[in-house]
Amino acid sequence: MSRQSIIIIGAGVLGASLAFRLAQGGAKVTIIEAGEIGGGTSSTSFAWVNAHDKNPRGYHDLNVAGMAAHRLLAKELDGDWYHESGCLEWRDAGGRDAHVANVDRLQSWGYDARWISADQALGLAPSINSTAIGDAPVALFPDEGWLDTGSYVRGLLAAASALDTTVVTNARVSGVEWAGRKVEGVRAEAGILYQADTVVNCMGRWADDPVLPEELRVPMSPSYGLLVYVELPGIHLDHVLFTPRCHIRPDSSGRLLICKNDAIHALGPDSILDPAMPEADALIQEASHVIPALTSTKASEVKLGIRAVPADGLPAIGPIPGIDGYYVSVMHSGITLAPVIGSMVAAELLDGHREAALAPFRPDRILFPGRKRKHA
Ligand SMILES: Cc1cc2nc3c(=O)[nH]c(=O)nc-3n(C[C@H](O)[C@H](O)[C@H](O)COP(=O)(O)OP(=O)(O)OC[C@H]3O[C@@H](n4cnc5c(N)ncnc54)[C@H](O)[C@@H]3O)c2cc1C
Structure with a gap:
């Protein structure tokens, strides 16, 4: 099987975590960031790593998995970013x-x-x-703690770059290239075209930005x-x-x-x-x-x-039905969730595996009504 090429839009905690796990899994990754790495919501977060009051149970369990993943990832990369303070x-x-x-x-x-x-x-x-x-x-x-998000994003992207990841900063994605129902790449503001097998929306609170066609946006409810x-x-x-x-x-x-x-x-x-x-x-x-x-x-x-809160408050993680080559990974509590979501999404994209723990968080439940009508 040929090596997959994947574009990630957004270099916050979620994009960086995914880039690392994808590169580790053998993908050719390009991460495109409108500003500086880690400069979005990840830099304006309380960054408390917890599963303290997260409901329903599946969401609690995902946050617990995020806490455990932070512990392991900091060890794996000898990172100084995770403070398990209690x-x-x-x-x-x-x-x-x-x-x-x-x-x-x-x-x-x-x-x-x-x-x-x-x-x-x-x-x-x-x-x-x-x-x-x-x-x-x-x-x-x-078992709870807090994250130095700047150090985390820098650490993960350095590790991803040492594998095979291109990090493009100060390059706002201004449009998506697609043919029929297949996303083929993105265009950045400077007019540069980036092509890949799959594009992942890790745009955080900008996941509903009009630079994306309406069918590719995630309805958001920021606070x-x-x-x-x-x-x-x-x-x-x-x-x-x-x-x-x-x-x-x-x-x-x-x-x-x-x-x-x-x-x-x-x-x-x-x-x-x-x-x-x-x-x-x-x-x-x-x-x-x-x-x-x-x-x-x-x-x-x-x-x-x-806050990067999808419309119903819960994460939006997965493909959009009827559209090939496109995947979204957008959520609040992203500081806690990033390392486990990075691993799960990488496994879904690389192996075609469907992670049962993500089943309640598929984006189709909250897509814009117009899109739902068209593709129901
Ligand atoms: C006040 C506050 C407190 C919080 N407290 C906690 C907490 O205690 N614990 C917890 O787990 N979570 C907390 N969160 C939530 C957490 O911070 C977020 O869920 C997380 O930072 C989201 O990360 P991200 O990578 O999805 O988004 P971001 O860090 O915003 O990254 C998205 C990136 O996409 C880039 N981008 C957007 N549009 C484009 C484009 N067109 N082209 C290229 N790049 C683009 C942006 O520049 C940005 O860097 C808090 C959030 C806030 C606001």
Whole structure:
């Protein structure tokens, strides 16, 4: 059988993971990135590696597989990107029943989730204010961690390049070449044509970009998250903290990263971000209830993350029925999932194998209604 040629659009965590596994499997890979590698959502992520509150069960299991794959991949490539720090979680009075139910469910699924005392939590993270915990039950998730996404993407693409991968940066794909129902390649903005047996959409939140014909787009439902980095000399934090106020974790830059999932703010893709912006101060004030040393700290950097969420919230992974030579791999929680999805998708593309764990996540369930009508 002749060697497969595969184009991946997008060099985020998902594209990089797939490029490495495909190259390892003998494919000739070209990965085309509009900007710099790892510069998309992967660089504006809280990057917590977890299967903490992921439903339904199949999605939880996929995230657990992602956690295990991170551990193995970091060993395989001697990478310094995965920090298996553990996570501490407590919730406010209104969220406690749900917290207990979640920990119960995780334990019944065999996930390592342990109740610890507030004193034990303070022993693990002495910078926390004990009153922030109060009488709330605290759960420890020892197997969770966080990812240095820049180091991960660079590491995976270096390993892929050492096999046979061409990495093209600052080259936005502006169109798809197809004949009949077969995708044959892509055209980049400079007019250069790249041809391959298969094109994979790893475009993250841009997976519905009009540069793609409508039939090849993935309907998306993005949401926004504010990320605030602070320098706090003398304060040491090992764990990811998942608190009712906000989430906090250490970062490889030596700073702390603060994020809030459900923050309501008026920020959007066109907002001008500035470390002095009131939204950043407000988030730091929330975090200072957890780590009092943050009280008079200012942000050193602010980022707005735009989540790559397919229309129904779950991953979209697989071919599009009726179209040859095209495959999509687009999802939220992509930091956790990237290494396992890279391996599974590479196996599907190289061996024609159909991975049972991906069955609930095929993209045809959410395709644009117009397309569904045409090809139902
Ligand atoms: C605030 C926030 C918090 C998050 N927290 C977590 C978390 O704690 N844990 C977790 O697991 N996940 C988390 N996520 C989700 C996770 O970050 C994403 O799922 C993941 O980064 C997606 O990776 P990707 O490779 O698909 O996308 P990206 O990193 O965005 O990569 C896609 C790439 O495609 C390129 N591209 C797009 N269009 C074109 C084109 N036309 N031509 C060429 N290139 C193109 C882009 O430039 C980009 O680099 C979070 C996300 C956000 C926003």
